[in-house]
Amino acid sequence: MLPRSVDIAVGDVGDPLAVQSAVSGCSKIIYCATARSTITGDLNRVDNQGVRNVSKAFQDYYNEMAQLRAGKSSKSKLLIAKFKSAKSLKGWEVNQGSYFPNAYASGSSFDEGIDASFEFSEGGQAVFAGFVFTRGGYVEISKRLSLPLGSTLDRYDGLLLSVGGNGRSYVVILETGPLADTSQSKKYFARMTTKVGFCRVRVPFSAFRPVKPEDPPLDPFLVHTFTIRFEPKRQRPGDGTQGATDPRNFELILEYIKALP
Structure with a gap:
């Protein structure tokens, strides 16, 4: 049973907007998604573009938080x-x-x-x-x-x-x-x-x-x-x-x- 503080986001790693919404509020990401077929298009969308989308969304989120913190470290106690x-x-x-x-x-x-x-x-x-x-x-x-x-x-x-x-x-x-x-x-x-x-x-x-x-x-x-x-x-x-x-x-x-x- 997951604690109440866990939010479940349903989406597609191939959709940049869905990924952007999912990573909001996260401090770490473990990427477990993988293509369910060996079709080249699916492999590229999930294993390649999906990783790119998640990485970019996470980087953009941290950049936005850095601007809001006015230089204060995210590692602050x-x-x-x-x-x-x-x-x-x-x-x-x-x-x-x-x-x-x-x-x-x-x-x-x-x-x-x-x-x-x-x-x-x-x-x-x-x-x-x-x-x-x-x-x-x-x-x-x-x-x-x-x-x-x-x-x-x-x-x-x-x-x-x-x-x-x-x-x-x-x-x-x-x-x-x-x-x-x-x-x-x-x-x-x-x-x-x-x-x-x-x-x-x-x-x-x-x-x-x-x-x-x-x-x-x-x-x-x-x-x-x-x-x-x-x-x-x-x-x-x-x-x-x-x-x-x-x-x-x-x-x-x-x-x-x-x-x-």
Whole structure:
């Protein structure tokens, strides 16, 4: 089953106008057409002229896009979030939870085991930090995406995050589905490992797996919410600085999140 972001165009590679319409919006082309007979006219129309038509239409489309971009490269990354001031944290929510919610009868004992914040420090950094002492607990930051007009994530191959901190691993969660009915939402996750200090982490869309195995593969076109989750399991000791050796403590400094072509 093809994702919703796939458009099916029916036409003839021998028709330049049909080909021109079909290649609009494409970034790559795999030419699989071949003549269904050995007649010279058919071979020339499909295997020769068809390739010419597709190549020319694709070149013309890219030339047109280059003029509209005013020289900006088609390989440019899409900026999803840049954390340069306290205002850039607007819309981000900090949430906490547990994979074993029924194990805690009172809210006080639950709250004492988890604490986290996402704030802009005096040093000019967006810092997501805290601790999770509760068994099965986690904390996360999330935000509904607001992409530039005309931009969709299905035109990109994955995410690029510039981050710093004490070298913890995190879970990146993408949520898809209609915003008007969250009961139909589907979640997809991929693990992200950071280093002590600053680094850039690439998370391809192909690495995301559905939380529910019966859900279809991720369709980036439908993504509407981005989440970064910390959980103590699968953590390794830090660099030995204060609090870093305890895998239940974490600090993640965010510089930007981009989509990679």
